[in-house]
Amino acid sequence: MSSFVTGATGFIGRHLVSELLDHRDGPIFVLVRPSSLSRMETMIQQWTHGTGSSRVVPVIGDLGEPGLGVDPEWIAENVGKVDHFFHLAAIYDMTADESTNDAMNVQGTRYALELADALQVGCFHQVSSVAAAGDYHGRFDETMFDEGQPLPSPYHRTKYESEKIVREESTVPWRVYRPAIVVGHSETGAMDKIDGPYYFFPLIKRMRDSLPSWLPLVGVDMGDTNLVPVDYVAKAMDHLAHLPDRDGEAFHLVNPEPQPVVEMINAFCNAAGAPRFATPIDRNSAGGATRLLPRSLRPTSLFSAVVRTAPAQVVLDQTLGRLGIPAEVVGHTSFSSVFDSKATEKALAGSGIAVPDLETYARTLWGYWEENLDETTGRDKRNRAALRGKHVVITGASSGIGKVTALKVAQAGGIPVLVARGKDKLEDTKATIELRGGQAYVFPCDLSDLGAIDDLCQRLSTELPSVDFVVNNAGRSIRRSLRLSHDRFHDFERTMQLNYFGAIRLLIGLMPKMHEQKSGHIVNISSIGVQTSPPRFSAYVASKAALDAWSNVVASEVVGHGITFTNIHMPLVRTPMIAPTKMYDKFPTLSPAQAADLVIRAMVEKPHEINTLAGNAGAVAHTLAPKAAFRILNLAYQVFPDSAAAKGKAGPSHATPEPAPAPPEVVAAEPGGRESEQMLMARLFPGVHW
Structure with a gap:
């Protein structure tokens, strides 16, 4: 069984190739520009753990050329030999301009289909996005596509159009995958670019360094978002691509439970040790009243509509933009659609592949960003x-x-x-x-x-x-x-x-x-x-x-x-x-x-x-009141007993x-014992080695 992958050096692509190497047999052909060949060789060493395995085979080409610019002789040699064609090369960036989105997402998809047709591949796998749903209001399931939804940005439009090209022009069987906002690896935090919620991280860091973590901040209900870690996306794609009899279907690679934007931001604030946002008035407390309003007049709809206007975008550029948060991102932070993924969850049943809760890996994402991307x-x-x-x-x-x-x-x-x-x-x-x-x-x-x-x-x-x-x-x-x-x-x-x-x-x-x-x-x-x-x-x-x-x-x-x-x-x-x-x-x-x-x-x-303040306080206490200081330390000695080791x-x-x-x-807290005392000591004297 062989595969062809475009965008293999991209964020999702790198992890997908790794999954294919681990779980599938046969060669994996990866499209690469001549100028990126040395980088691809480095990636191959990482994928194969330096073993020099020949399973990953670079194929010279270019996303901007007809047929992806692949040598006709290579095509002739491999006709009928590629079982799965994964097309991941695209723009996944809300801030990209219209011409770039068109060239990469629309024309690039058409050229990829040309190559897939020439190779007579077994199945063409298109990585789309939930952005194809645009501003559709309500539940959007995997069977839905052309619902007359508004497409508010070049990114939304080209994701919709590229998926439409696959559905209407593909001469080979196809499957479509619509990931939500993809963040770093849930176990390592690995991420290769600033995108999605990462735009807000510098502001969270500034809040952490300037304000006490216990200070409550007033937030507003900004609607729901949807985040998934890249390892879930890659594992799910590998599994779904190799299931029998699923051609012609779309799969939603999303969190089944929509995540309120404020809760998402608070998860990262908590991971960073920054103060969190409280929403005195949200949909839960005002839900009955807001549901009586027309959808366009509801708070979340009004917020999205206002921040997307030209004057608001100028204001946002001069305020949040100076903190590294693009105005376009603020306008598209939340989703008006609720993405139904029942079919995908059913297809993944028994595989052990599921979306982890953001709270379980938010600190991992934050730590990787702080150490590598900040x-x-x-x-x-x-x-x-x-x-x-x-x-x-x-x-x-x-x-x-x-x-x-x-x-x-x-x-x-x-x-x-x-x-x-x-x-x-x-x-x-x-x-x-x-x-x-x-x-x-x-x-x-x-x-x-x-x-x-x-x-x-x-x-x-x-x-x-x-x-x-x-x-x-x-x-x-x-x-x-x-x-x-x-x-x-x-x-x-x-x-x-x-x-x-x-x-x-x-x-x-x-x-x-x-x-x-x-x-x-x-x-x-x-x-x-x-x-x-x-x-x-x-x-x-x-x-x-x-x-x-x-x-x-x-x-x-x-x-x-x-x-x-x-x-x-x-x-x-x-x-x-x-x-x-x-x-x-x-x-x-x-x-x-x-x-x-x-x-x-x-x-x-x-x-x-x-x-630190705690350190200076300790030094002063030992100088001015040594007996009292030793009494307190003896209390800590009793509260934190010796460990088993x-x-x-x-x-x-x-x-x-x-x-x-x-x-x-x-030592961990003793059952039924001194956990509250330990936490009190830890918070009264932050940073001390108890």
Whole structure:
């Protein structure tokens, strides 16, 4: 069984090819322009996990040429050999202009059908969109198509027209798929562009950074929307395409339950830690009254009609447009149709393929955007001025804070120098940076091995033209009370070895290079624990306090040569190390991207310390009222008992090398016990490592 795929390097296409490779046999022919052949080769390596499999076969062509510009000889060789032709190459963008939409969506579909006809394929699979329903009011099921619906934009019109071409002009059997708004992968968050709800993410980030999360905001009922993750779309398409006797049907790849726009935005606000919107007057409280009104006079209809007018579009461009939200997107945020997907759900029954609830993966989408797609760092003129062309040595760069810091440094024009034990992960990060037009170096090193650090320093000093910044991020965290540590002195030794001796060995080795340059800035990822002294972290906090003290002393010796330090007393950060502790899902924590923003600030502004309000409060309490402070900490000691792993029972390891200031394990709430007390402590002292 063979397949032909257009748009294979596109967002949905990449995931569909992956599904075909995993679940189907035979070759997969993928259309590619000559200029994109090298990119396609990279994609093939990713699809086949570097095995060099020959199942994915590039076919040179162009969506803008008759018959997709495929060589007639290739067509002649493959007539009757292609079972499934998947046409995904199209524009999926509300902001695209009319001519682009026409060329890609309408003419491109016609050319794809020409090729499918020439190849005599078994079935032509057209990826349309729910936008083909236009502004149809009411329930729109899979059997419906030409219902006289208004088509309010070039995107809606061309999606309708391209599907019409397939229905009326195809000489081969066909099936149509109408996805709703497609967002990132529900498990990884992977997304390749800013579209749909992602346009609102910069505003949500600004709200999070400017307003307390508990502050309620007044919202308006903006109607319903419909989001589906790309992995659901790809899996569903693969399954539906290979079902027997379903030709001539359309399938709605949608969430069966429409999602209110405000609830969708609130899901992402919650994921970001931003304040949420309340709607004092919505359809539920005013439903009886609004249903008496003509449809065109109902609040949601009036809102959509007003924001699509020319004056409103100008106003939106000058307001929300400055925040990165196109006016066209605001006008088409909600759907007037309710998309019935009963036929699709029935066809998928028993496959295990279903749309997950947005609440279960909103944080995953937000995290991927914040770490990979947010361009705030690169757009900041101060960041670019401070980091452009600078070599930034980052330890613990294989994941978490270190990895995101590297991505942000590269975005601002800096050159990350990636250091960690795991070479493969470092190479993956380097490849990501280079694909985005940046530059990076990889220097694998075990930072608990002092001899390896000496070799690393020698290489960095000779192979790099400069060492402008050093970010000491790699670390080990151990959460264990003293009463369980009497026979575990090695916990203290290995924590000190990495967090203190390894860090200062690296800095001592790089000091000659910095003295020669007469410049250099060192950022130590310390801990809020140094200020607050939380129980059970004696090994970890002592190692970070030692690094703080060493840096403070050395800073006075080297400042005359232009070498400076910043100690970041980092609060709790949501890294993979704390993921096993489900209670932490409810705790106020920083995301890795927020932590990386602090590191960028440390490099750009070069303050002596970066602290949090909770950390400063803890330091003041220990100075002014030490007895009261220790009483409170003892209460926390009682509220948060030792974990099973700390007691030597089965459970996650407490000792996790690099990268992180955050502890990997906090005991879950005891059944029927102290969950409310734990949450109270966590919210009264946000970011503290309990």
